[in-house]
Amino acid sequence: MFAVSPKLDCPHEKDIEFEKVKENLTTETVFSPCIKCSDKSENWMCLSCNSILCSRFVNGHMAEHFEETQHPIAFSFTDASFWCYLCDSYIHSPDCAAVARAFQDAKFNQSTSSAGAACIDAEEIQTSTEPIANVSSLPKTFDRAAFVEGLKTKKFRKIAVLTGAGISVAAGIPDFRTPGTGLYSQVQKYGLPYPEAIFNLEYFRENPEPFFKLSKEFFSFQEYQPVTAHRFIKALHDQDMLLLNYTQNIDGLELSAGLPINKLVQAHGHTRSAHCIDCGKEYTMAEFQEYVAREEVMFCALCREEDDETYRGLVKPDIVFFGERLPVSFATSFHLIAEADLVIVMGTALKVFPFAFLVTEVGADVPFVLINRENPGIQKENFLFLQGDIQETLKEIVAEAQWQLL
Ligand code: CNA
Numbered sequence: 001m002f003a004v005s006p007k008l009d010c011p012h013e014k015d016i017e018f019e020k021v022k023e024n025l026t027t028e029t030v031f032s033p034c035i036k037c038s039d040k041s042e043n044w045m046c047l048s049c050n051s052i053l054c055s056r057f058v059n060g061h062m063a064e065h066f067e068e069t070q071h072p073i074a075f076s077f078t079d080a081s082f083w084c085y086l087c088d089s090y091i092h093s094p095d096c097a098a099v100a101r102a103f104q105d106a107k108f109n110q111s112t113s114s115a116g117a118a119c120i121d122a123e124e125i126q127t128s129t130e131p132i133a134n135v136s137s138l139p140k141t142f143d144r145a146a147f148v149e150g151l152k153t154k155k156f157r158k159i160a161v162l163t164g165a166g167i168s169v170a171a172g173i174p175d176f177r178t179p180g181t182g183l184y185s186q187v188q189k190y191g192l193p194y195p196e197a198i199f200n201l202e203y204f205r206e207n208p209e210p211f212f213k214l215s216k217e218f219f220s221f222q223e224y225q226p227v228t229a230h231r232f233i234k235a236l237h238d239q240d241m242l243l244l245n246y247t248q249n250i251d252g253l254e255l256s257a258g259l260p261i262n263k264l265v266q267a268h269g270h271t272r273s274a275h276c277i278d279c280g281k282e283y284t285m286a287e288f289q290e291y292v293a294r295e296e297v298m299f300c301a302l303c304r305e306e307d308d309e310t311y312r313g314l315v316k317p318d319i320v321f322f323g324e325r326l327p328v329s330f331a332t333s334f335h336l337i338a339e340a341d342l343v344i345v346m347g348t349a350l351k352v353f354p355f356a357f358l359v360t361e362v363g364a365d366v367p368f369v370l371i372n373r374e375n376p377g378i379q380k381e382n383f384l385f386l387q388g389d390i391q392e393t394l395k396e397i398v399a400e401a402q403w404q405l406l
Pocket of ligand 1 (some may be wrong): 183251352
């Protein structure tokens with residue numbers, strides 16, 4: 001799976017017959033080979049004619065298909081993403097989400113009938129300013145007292161916690177999107193074409209300097225300490241109530257708080273090691289940080305060719321850039337969220353896919369708690385939105401549940 005900020009208003013979707021696409025997504029189809037070269041490793045399906053063809057990482061037959069037919073949108077069997085050749089961008093929408101769910105059903109041979117109960121509406125994510133406007137009209141409710149009581153009595157045994165940059169802001173690490181203080185407000189000084197470019201692999205290949213400057217300014221994660229949110233997640237684990245913590249964060253503060261690594265899914269990678277983006281040679285973060293401290297771009301010692309000035313084997317930490325694959329651990333633990341008996345989402349704008357798809361896997365009856373400054377567009381039965389500061393809210397909840405955080 002790839003980390004992306006998809007385009008949410010692709011105009012080329014209007015010609016796609018999504019119902020037919022869903023019908024065509026059978027177990028047989030999703031494991032079919034490329035119709036041109038028979039490769040099975042990495043295929044896409046054309047949403048206009050349902051042809052299955054391989055990716056640019058194999059023989060590029062889907063790209064050729066677009067050149068020949070001008071069929072605009074393809075769906076990836078590897079990471080459930082949608083690419084529009086005419087928009088030259090990943091795209092997403094409620095129709096896409098429905099196709100992705102049909103794909104999950106077919107690929108993992110399981111019913112995700114609950115899918116859609118917790119519904120991320122793509123347009124709302126982009127524009128939502130009115131938190132939980134429709135929630136009060138939904139039939140079943142889950143309130144703060146029930147949440148606290150469930151913690152106190154250990155009623156919940158499989159809590160899935162989904163986290164984003166907002167939980168580490170109190171530790172001194174800026175998030176992405178908070179106006180004024182978020183990284184996206186601060187990276188403009190590096191002269192980027194758009195803020196997300198700093199974490200874009202293609203941009204990094206051509207312009208690595210801004211990322212190295214950012215690393216010097218913000219990414220000395222060993223200097224940061226866990227805060228209440230990280231200690232709360234650790235407490236859930238200590239009480240044997242934690243199913244998994246799916247995090248988009250790369251700071252590792254969950255681990256610093258003592259959470260075992262097998263309880264943490266670091267969907268967007270980590271900063272424990274670094275690799276050459278071309279040959280894959282591994283480097284330690286200490287080696288990477290030496291370059292950062294000297295304000296020097298780090299090139300791979302193995303694949304940099306002295307006689308070829310244009311060849312650039314760049315080294316970066318193992319965080320997932322836009323356009324890079326997510327770790328296998330994300331794909332293999334993705335479906336486990338369906339087992340959760342409580343879901344807690346904290347500190348995320350849920351704008352990055354496929355991470356945001358996780359919430360579509362939560363069952364309708366499963367209580368769902370959002371602790372954030374604003375609601376990114378979640379509407380669901382049994383939904384509790386604790387609006388406000390994460391750390392302060394958690395301190396109150398912990399006190400009400402009569403827990404002590406270590
Ligand atoms: P984001 O898009 O910046 O969203 C953060 C969310 O948290 C927003 O909804 C904020 O309103 C909310 N928020 C921030 N502070 C608080 C607070 N104190 N109390 C309540 N709510 C608060 O970040 P996302 O995590 O959604 O975006 C995903 C990106 C961010 C991932 O790819 C990460 O790798 C990336 N990131 C990680 C870190 C880190 O590891 N600490 C830092 C910066 C960015």
